[in-house]
């Protein structure tokens with residue numbers, strides 16, 4: 001991911017009261033999505049169970065279906081990649097669950113819990129190894145940096161939806 005993603009940032013006015021904990025966010029929160037493939041196959045409950053048993057606290061959670069426009073915006077960083085159209089189509093093909101997760105070292109620990117992008121290369125016991133079917137339809141998203149975790153959390157959730 002690169003700084004192009006910064007274009008998505010919702011920047012609250014200073015003193016607006018939004019994201020007053022933004023400094024805390026930087027190393028202890030991440031954003032996940034349970035993707036349409038896992039939702040359709042009925043894996044959402046099992047995946048949430050692994051997340052909670054993995055020591056992550058759910059700060060915010062919602063079920064939502066992205067429009068193609070919103071999916072394109074979320075993944076704009078990949079727009080030059082050959083799979084971008086396929087990715088946008090897939091991510092808007094059905095409901096997802098989006099959640100903000102909290103844990104010390106959240107981004108790295110969650111990436112370890114989900115495993116490699118390609119489930120064939122994911123370690124045994126990871127969410128993608130257990131529940132993903134291909135590099136495209138890979139069951140879950142996890143932010144790849146603290147900066148993107150904040151941007152992605154702001155994409156889905158207002159301050160009133162975080163606990």
Ligand code: GDP
Nearest residue numbers: 083086087116117135136137138140141142144
């Ligand atoms: P991630 O950070 O592990 O999710 O991986 P990336 O940031 O590299 O890619 C973002 C998402 O794009 C992945 O999770 C996949 O859903 C999708 N993706 C990545 N590579 C491919 C590919 O080769 N083909 C397709 N169809 N989708 C891909």
